[in-house]
Amino acid sequence: MAHYFLVVWGPSDYGEFDTYGTQEERDAQMEATGAFNDRLREEGSFVYANGLTEPSTATVVDGTGAEPIFTDGPYLESKEYFAGLWIVDVPDLDAALMLAAEGSKACGRKVEVRPTGSV
C-alpha cells in the first residue's frame, strides 16, 4: 500500500460560496464529496481530506537562512491554486487514479495525483 496525495485545483479568488458559483452548487458538491469520503473510510483507503481556505490567507515561511522570513501570500503567482486535498492509502496508481476521478466528479474540480515519497 502507498499514500497518494490527491490535490484539488481551484480558482485564486473565492466568492461568497467559496470556490462555487451558487449556494445550491456548493451544497450539492459538498454532499457528493461527503458521501465519497464516507465510502473511502468504509473501504479503508481514507487517510485525510479537507478543503483549503483561499490562497490570499497563505503565508510562505523561509527558514533556510539565519532568521525565518515570513511572506504574505502563496509561493507562486498562478491562475489556479490548491483548493483542497485527499490523502489516500491504496495499492497502486491505478487505484489512486480511479479514486481521483470519482473525487473530481464529487467536488467538481480537477484533481492532480501526486505519489508520496518512500520515506
Added chain:
Amino acid sequence: MTDAVAEAITRVHREEWARVVASLTRRFGDLGLAEDMAGEAFATAVERWPRDGIPPNPGAWVTLTASRKAIDRLRREARRDAKHQEALMLHDDSPPEPAGAVDDDRLRLLFTCCHPALSMEARVALTLRMVGGLTVPEIAHAFLVLEVTMGQRITRAKGKIRAAGIPFRVPEAHDLPARVAGVLAVLYLVFNEGYLASGTESEPVRRELTAEAIRMTRLVRELLPHDGEVAGLLALMLLTEARAAARVSASGELVRLDEQDRGAWDHALIVEGIALVRERVDAVARGEAVPGRYQLLAAINAVHTSVPDARDTDWSQVLALYDQLAGVNPSPIVALNRAIAVSELDGPDVALASVERLATALDDYHAFHATRADLLRRLGRSADARIAYDRAIALAGNSAEVAHLTRRRDQLGH
C-alpha cells in the same frame, strides 16, 4: 562468430526479448532492472554461444542468465543497502511460474508501457524498447530525435512507473476495453509513422517501423485472440502494408490507390488480412459487439484490396462502411474520407459540397486541401485547384506526398 550463431542470436532476441523483460519485471518488480539484465544476458550470449554452441532452449537460457544477473546485482546492492536486502527477500522466494503465466507477463508489460498516466511519446518509446526490443539509438532514429533525448524520455518514463506505482498487471475487466484501446493506439501510431513518415528529411516509407508495429500487434493478437479490435487493427495493418511496394514510384513519388500496380501488392498479406476481416464479419453476424473503428477501417481496406482493378471497386460498400465508421468515430477526417467515396458514386460536385463543410475543422490538415484540390480539378476549376494544391504542398510533411501533389498541380491546365 559464424553466421548461424549470429542469426540465432538475432532470432532469439526478436522472439524472446519481451518475454525475458516481462518475466524479470514480474519477478523483481523493477522494469529498469529487467531491461538492463535482459540486455546483459544477450551480451553474454554473444560472448558464449560462438564458443559453447547454441543452447537447446535459447529463450530459457537467456531468461535464466538474466535472472541470475539480477539476483547478483541485487545481492551486491543489498550488501551496500539494507533496504535492498528487504526487497530481495520479498522477491527472491517468488513461487515458480505456473504454466501459461509467461504470456500473461508480456500482456502486463504492454499495459504498463501503454499506461494512460504516461505521455503518448513516452508510451511509444517504452513499448518499442521493452516490448519491441529496439535499442535507444534505433528508436531515436525512428522518431528523428537525438539519442540523448530519447534516452532521457525512456529513463523519465521508467522513473514515473517506479515512483508513481504504475502497476505491472492486466487491468480489471471494467477498465480493460479502454486500456486495450490505449495499447492499440500506441501500435497504430508506430505503424502510421512508418507508413507515412512525417519528417521531410526522412524516408517516405519506413518499413522497419511498420514491420515492428505488425510484429507487436501479432503478439497482442496472440495474447488477446478474442478481441475484435485487435484483429481489426492487425488486418488494417496487413492490408495497408501489402500495398507498400506499389505506394512509392521509382522517382520517389507517392502513388494513389487507383494508380497503383496491383500486381506489385503482397498477396499473402492481403489473403491474411481479408481472412481476419471475414472472421470479424462472421463474429458480428453471430451477434458479437458492433465493430469498432479498426475493424471498420480494415473492412474498407479489404474492399479496396479484394479487386484486381481499381475500376471494379465496390464504392457503395465503401460508403456504407464509412457511414458506420462515422457512427462510432464521428470525426472530420472520417467525413473527409467518406467524401471520396461520395465523389465516386455521386460525382465530384456533391463530394465537394461535403468537403467544404469541413473547412474550419481541417484547415491545417494537408489531406483536406489535397482532396479538395482533386475534386476542384475534376470539376475543371483549375485556378482554385492550384491554390488548394499549394496549400496541401505547404502542409504535407512527407517527401513522397509532396512530390505527388507537385506533379498533380503542375499537370493542371490554365
